[in-house]
Amino acid sequence: MASLHEIVAFLDGELGIPGIPDYSGAVNGLQLENGGSVTKVAAAVDASLPVVEAAVAAGADLLVVHHGMFWQGTQPLTRAFYKKIKTAMDAGLAIYSAHLPLDVHPVLGNNALLAAELGLEVRGKFLEWKNLQIGLLCRARTSRDALKSRLEEAVGGPVHVCPGGPEDIRVIGLCTGGAGSQIAEAAAAGVDTFITGEGPHWSYPLAEELGVNLFYAGHYATETFGVKALADRLARDFALEQVFIDHPTGL
Structure with missing residues (x-):
């Protein structure tokens, strides 16, 4: 107890x-x-x-x-x-x-944990909101199809892709949840590929126009990582039982 x-x-x-x-x-x-x-x-x-x-x-x-x-x-x-x-x-x-405190945490955060699952090299932060940078900039050498497969394995489900950018991927922006509407900011940061959970309809054609690959991996699916890590930490540090309640929305 x-x-x-x-x-x-x-x-x-x-x-x-x-x-x-x-x-x-x-x-x-x-x-x-x-x-x-x-x-x-x-x-x-x-x-x-x-x-x-x-x-x-x-x-x-x-x-x-x-x-x-x-x-x-x-x-x-x-x-x-x-x-x-x-x-x-x-x-x-x-x-x-x-919410955001868990998204941006360098160890327990959704962004950091998803990047680690994908084997990405984190090089910095981007996407400023109220003086808080809520996304990660990562380096990689992979193909669009290979990244899609790795991402589907990481989130345990399908990933929808706008193939607006190059097939050979080098600079990835990552922001879990509903950051698709920030595709213009991602492109301005120099990424060729942006990974998020979901976005509005217009984010797809805009990604095409900006020359950026946009991966929609699911709002829910990209945000299971942080709460699982928190439960693991609490169970270990406070000698508690734990359970993950999986209730996906499909979005």
């Missing part, structure tokens, strides 16, 4: 929660507390009702997620939102969320 207060203090410090800007709905950090103790941690991408129910069924008393409960902003405690909060509180399930 571990102290929820000690776990939260560790996560806040390790992820730099107080000092990293984020979207207003992210509400990074502890979003729902429990009675103060933790024996089993569950990790998941989204704090959705099905995930909360699965975490409770698994016997977890701490759920660590990438996308928290407040993405839609202030909302009444009714219907599904009420059921989600009540289910968690009745079961003593605390919920902790880390």
